[in-house]
Amino acid sequence: MSRTCRRCLQSYLPSDNTPASCPFHPMTFATRPHPAHHYAFEIDDEYMKTLEGWISACWECCGSEQKDAPGCKASMHVSYDDPLPSDIQ
Ligand SMILES: [Zn+2]
Numbered sequence: 001m002s003r004t005c006r007r008c009l010q011s012y013l014p015s016d017n018t019p020a021s022c023p024f025h026p027m028t029f030a031t032r033p034h035p036a037h038h039y040a041f042e043i044d045d046e047y048m049k050t051l052e053g054w055i056s057a058c059w060e061c062c063g064s065e066q067k068d069a070p071g072c073k074a075s076m077h078v079s080y081d082d083p084l085p086s087d088i089q
């Protein structure tokens, strides 16, 4: 019987579940466009223009700028019956 992964929401067969089955990003997709020494609230439209070329949003774990980029880490699928591994937030 197939199960549903609570992380990627795909159904999978426990017998096919390997440590590479479930790619994911361990950190959040950050949409805070600003250089390291500025806060986001300092940025208005005018200032935004000078920021062209800066990464405007990225996965904090790997720096990938595509929200749907494949996960930079992989693990086994986690069903709703399993406890979440502590390294996955
Ligand atoms: Zn990542």
Ligand SMILES: [Zn+2]
Pocket (backbone or CB within 6 Å): 005, 006, 007, 008, 009, 010, 021, 022, 023, 076, 077, 078
């Ligand atoms: Zn999964």
